[in-house]
Amino acid sequence: MGLILFLFVSVICVAFIMGGSDDFDISRREVLLRRIGHELLLQSGDSTSRVLPVKKIAENEYRITFENDLTFQPDSLVNTTRRLLAKDPLARDYVVNVLNCSNSSVAYGYAISKNTKDDIVTCMGRKQPKGCYMINVKFKPVGINTAKNGYLLGSLPFLAFVGFLFLRSVKPRRPLPEKSALPGDDQDTGIITLGSVLFDAKNRKLIIDGKTIDLTGTETRVLQIFALSPNETIERSRLQKEIWEDEGVIVGRSLDMFISKLRKKLEFDPNIKIVVIRGKRI
Numbered sequence: 587m588g589l590i591l592f593l594f595v596s597v598i599c600v601a602f603i604m605g606g607s608d609d610f611d612i613s614r615r616e617v618l619l620r621r622i623g624h625e626l627l628l629q630s631g632d633s634t635s636r637v638l639p640v641k642k643i644a645e646n647e648y649r650i651t652f653e654n655d656l657t658f659q660p661d662s663l664v665n666t667t668r669r670l671l672a673k674d675p676l677a678r679d680y681v682v683n684v685l686n687c688s689n690s691s692v693a694y695g696y697a698i699s700k701n702t703k704d705d706i707v708t709c710m711g712r713k714q715p716k717g718c719y720m721i722n723v724k725f726k727p728v729g730i731n732t733a734k735n736g737y738l739l740g741s742l743p744f745l746a747f748v749g750f751l752f753l754r755s756v757k758p759r760r761p762l763p764e765k766s767a768l769p770g771d772d773q774d775t776g777i778i779t780l781g782s783v784l785f786d787a788k789n790r791k792l793i794i795d796g797k798t799i800d801l802t803g804t805e806t807r808v809l810q811i812f813a814l815s816p817n818e819t820i821e822r823s824r825l826q827k828e829i830w831e832d833e834g835v836i837v838g839r840s841l842d843m844f845i846s847k848l849r850k851k852l853e854f855d856p857n858i859k860i861v862v863i864r865g866k867r868i
Contacts (some may be wrong), residue, residue, distance in 0.1 A: 687718035
């Protein structure tokens with residue numbers, strides 16, 4: 587549970603860190619867009635009027651507006667945007683549209699791609715008339731947003747796998763079938779009498795002449811099956827199924843190891859025996 591909580595908190599922290607980095611790059615991008623407007627005014631012969639605040643009009647789309655009318659040369663606009671936006675590591679592919687302020691019709695547009703052979707640039711060498719223009723720059727949604735979403739989504743299968751392991755580890759064991767009380771058994775305390783030995787299944791202990799011997803959880807379950815079926819033949823497959831199947835795997839020779847340990851702990855009473863009959867345990 588602690589591991590799952592740690593992974594969950596780690597993913598959230600990474601998301602916040604990446605989100606902070608995203609804000610920084612967006613602010614840096616807006617400065618570059620404002621610089622594009624500044625250079626266009628200078629190329630138009632205007633060194634006094636202002637570039638108005640850059641507006642984010644949609645996700646990954648920005649608008650550059652100007653205080654006064656201007657004119658522009660398509661060649662210069664393409665070269666300026668390509669040179670300045672090369673400083674933006676996330677601006678790999680983008681589309682630029684120059685709009686008329688009066689009716690938002692497209693006066694000029696082009697597309698720039700990281701792979702230059704995919705660039706779409708037309709009408710070079712034709713100076714545009716002076717007028718009120720807005721410049722829209724739309725970026726392809728790549729970079730931090732995509733990386734952040736991919737990182738978070740990629741972590742989900744891992745968290746699900748860890749959660750699956752955790753749930754399997756805490757899966758409640760299937761209770762042993764109830765049997766009628768044996769002579770000498772104490773149903774209230776869960777203590778079973780095996781010869782001169784008291785078997786306390788609840789507290790996982792053997793009590794022999796006042797001396798206590800601790801049992802492991804698996805040893806307790808194995809001995810409980812034997813104790814509830816005295817002098818009966820119990821097949822190995824039944825023991826493996828009831829002891830280990832709930833763990834998701836059936837262990838082969840581990841059963842012999844636990845039987846050997848139980849024999850050693852019960853050796854104080856020679857009347858208590860676990861013997862093999864033709865490959866079966868009783």
